[in-house]
Amino acid sequence: MAATPEDLFARLDKLGITHKTHHHAPVFTVEEAQAVSRELEGGHSKNLFLKDKTGDLYLLVCLEETKVDLKSLRKKIGAKSLSFGKAELLIETLGIEPGSVTPFSLINDPSHKVRVLLDEAMMKETYLNFHPLINDKTTQISSVGLKKFIEDCGHEVKIIDPSPSEGAA
Numbered sequence: 001m002a003a004t005p006e007d008l009f010a011r012l013d014k015l016g017i018t019h020k021t022h023h024h025a026p027v028f029t030v031e032e033a034q035a036v037s038r039e040l041e042g043g044h045s046k047n048l049f050l051k052d053k054t055g056d057l058y059l060l061v062c063l064e065e066t067k068v069d070l071k072s073l074r075k076k077i078g079a080k081s082l083s084f085g086k087a088e089l090l091i092e093t094l095g096i097e098p099g100s101v102t103p104f105s106l107i108n109d110p111s112h113k114v115r116v117l118l119d120e121a122m123m124k125e126t127y128l129n130f131h132p133l134i135n136d137k138t139t140q141i142s143s144v145g146l147k148k149f150i151e152d153c154g155h156e157v158k159i160i161d162p163s164p165s166e167g168a169a
Contacts, residue, residue, distance in 0.1 A: 002095025003107045005132040008139075011107060015152055017145035026136040028099035030064045033138075040140040042127025047101040049090050049114075052079040057093060061103045061130075062119030062162050069164035076160060077117065095133075102130040103146060104139070106153040116155045119162055123147070 003011075005021075012019045022040050027033040030046045043063050050058040050070070056079060062068065070082040087098045094101075095108030106114065122128065123143045130146075132139040141149070150157050 003133060005134055005137065008104050008107055008132050011152075012141065012145070012149065015145075015148060017141055017149060019139050019141045019145070021132060021137050021139045023137050026099070028135060034064070040127070040129050040138055042129055042140055043122050043125035044129050044138075045102075045122065047103065047130070049085040049094070049101050050079075050082050051085040051089065052083075053081040054079075056080075057085060057089075057114045058082070058117055059094075059101070059103065059106070059114050060117045060119075060162055061122065063122045063125075066119055066121065066162055067164060068162050072164045073162055075165070076162075077115075077158075097135075100131050100133060100135045102133065103150060104130055104133055106150055106155050107133075109153065109155070112154050114155070116150055116157055117162065118146075118150075118157055118159045120159045121161070123159055 045061055046064045048060040074082045093113055094105035096105045125143055127140050128143055128146055129138045129140050147157055
């Protein structure tokens with residue numbers, strides 16, 4: 001059974017990770033998220049659930065304004081033909097609905113099927129903001145706390161620059 005926001009908050013508390021949550025209307029896109037009240041300081045994210053043609057799964061977590069070119073990203077991480085993972089696969093693997101993609105969903109991946117890619121520019125932010133498994137809330141934690149949480153979930157963190165390479169479309 002997938003973790004709830006309350007399960008997530010208890011895990012963060014157990015790890016000693018300070019967090020603050022703001023409630024708002026449900027949002028499904030970066031554009032909708034930008035329209036809700038931004039009471040929490042720090043970087044706001046976009047989270048892309050990706051699959052390559054070999055079946056490898058990736059969660060790219062970057063600042064919302066970061067331009068991402070999947071062809072360029074594929075080359076940077078050594079993947080084959082990246083595409084967005086289907087909703088059914090997202091629900092099965094990370095236990096969340098589309099519109100709620102978040103690094104916090106790694107709590108639901110005890111088999112470590114998903115490879116985690118974090119934006120190096122994002123990790124320079126003091127505070128980061130993500131949905132706590134549901135898209136009607138935003139939870140703020142430190143970038144150090146994010147890395148600690150992901151590693152506690154048993155996932156290796158790979159920090160990359162997901163921006164398109166020179167000459168990429």
